[in-house]
Amino acid sequence: MNEALITQIGICIEKGKVNKASPYPGDMIGQEGSDELTRQALSEGIGPDLILQACNSGMQRIGERFSRNEVFVPELLMAAKSMNAVMAHLKPYFQTGTVKAKGKFVIGTVAGDLHDIGKNLVSMVVEGNGWEVIDLGVDVKTAKFVDSVKANPGCIVGLSALLTTTMANMAKTVQEIKNQFPDTVVIVGGAPLSTKAAEQMKADGYASDPQGAVAFLNKVSRN
Numbered sequence: 001m002n003e004a005l006i007t008q009i010g011i012c013i014e015k016g017k018v019n020k021a022s023p024y025p026g027d028m029i030g031q032e033g034s035d036e037l038t039r040q041a042l043s044e045g046i047g048p049d050l051i052l053q054a055c056n057s058g059m060q061r062i063g064e065r066f067s068r069n070e071v072f073v074p075e076l077l078m079a080a081k082s083m084n085a086v087m088a089h090l091k092p093y094f095q096t097g098t099v100k101a102k103g104k105f106v107i108g109t110v111a112g113d114l115h116d117i118g119k120n121l122v123s124m125v126v127e128g129n130g131w132e133v134i135d136l137g138v139d140v141k142t143a144k145f146v147d148s149v150k151a152n153p154g155c156i157v158g159l160s161a162l163l164t165t166t167m168a169n170m171a172k173t174v175q176e177i178k179n180q181f182p183d184t185v186v187i188v189g190g191a192p193l194s195t196k197a198a199e200q201m202k203a204d205g206y207a208s209d210p211q212g213a214v215a216f217l218n219k220v221s222r223n
């Protein structure tokens with residue numbers, strides 16, 4: 001196992017190094033980025049799960065540095081760009097293609113929140129597990145979720161939030177979906193969420209990662 005390669009992918013995420021041509025960051029000019037290194041890792045037979053773990057550690061580190069005011073939003077954006085380069089390589093591994101969809105899963109990041117890396121990951125893995133995914137994107141207003149539930153009877157809804165401030169919008173969305181469509185199953189997720197928070201907002205479930213989301217969907221599926 002090429003541990004050094006996996007570690008370097010995590011460093012590329014933390015430092016926002018996308019590819020060799022990228023001039024950012026200054027101290028990595030001319031070095032390969034997450035794009036080339038992920039391709040290499042996959043060709044060496046390193047599993048997508050290990051690559052993702054390294055990316056999440058890199059994201060964790062940049063997030064902690066942001067909390068300490070050592071880096072700012074532009075650095076977070078570069079980390080996200082680097083992560084997206086990895087995701088482009090990993091996508092085919094999650095989308096194995098199935099004959100018949102197990103059901104419909106409507107997902108989106110709630111109003112006021114622009115974080116979509118985690119939500120996209122959940123989408124990919126759920127889709128790869130045989131569900132038809134309807135991804136509404138980021139900053140999704142309650143009305144748009146409600147409209148989508150109306151248009152897709154029997155769907156299960158996934159809400160993502162990364163900011164403590166947008167959890168209030170998430171709660172509002174859960175409440176409105178439940179008011180209008182009491183039978184609709186809603187699962188919530190995102191870094192500030194927890195089982196307790198999910199219960200408080202009367203969501204049906206919470207999962208901390210895509211595998212948890214799939215396990216929940218398979219459990220509640222009516223098909």
Ligand code: B12
Nearest residue numbers: 063076080113114115116117118158160163164189190191
């Ligand atoms: C990258 C990033 C950004 C990027 C986002 C780019 C993008 N396209 O997503 C940009 C630069 C845009 C950004 C902006 C901001 N950010 Co930001 N960001 C991050 C960072 C570093 C990583 C988030 C991430 O992608 N993680 C990796 C993914 C894979 O993990 P995840 O999102 O948690 O998702 C996993 C699970 O949570 C779960 N999951 C996620 N969604 C769902 C949904 C369902 C249904 C289920 C079941 C599971 C699930 O599965 C996923 C995979 O395992 C975090 C720090 C951190 N460590 O989380 C801060 C962080 C979230 N950001 C933060 C802040 C404060 C901001 C800004 C307000 C900064 C500012 N002053 O402008 C803005 C807000 C913009 C907005 N309105 O949304 C804070 C939030 C603090 C808080 N508790 O509220 C954090 C925690 C940083 C910090 N330590 O302070 N950010």
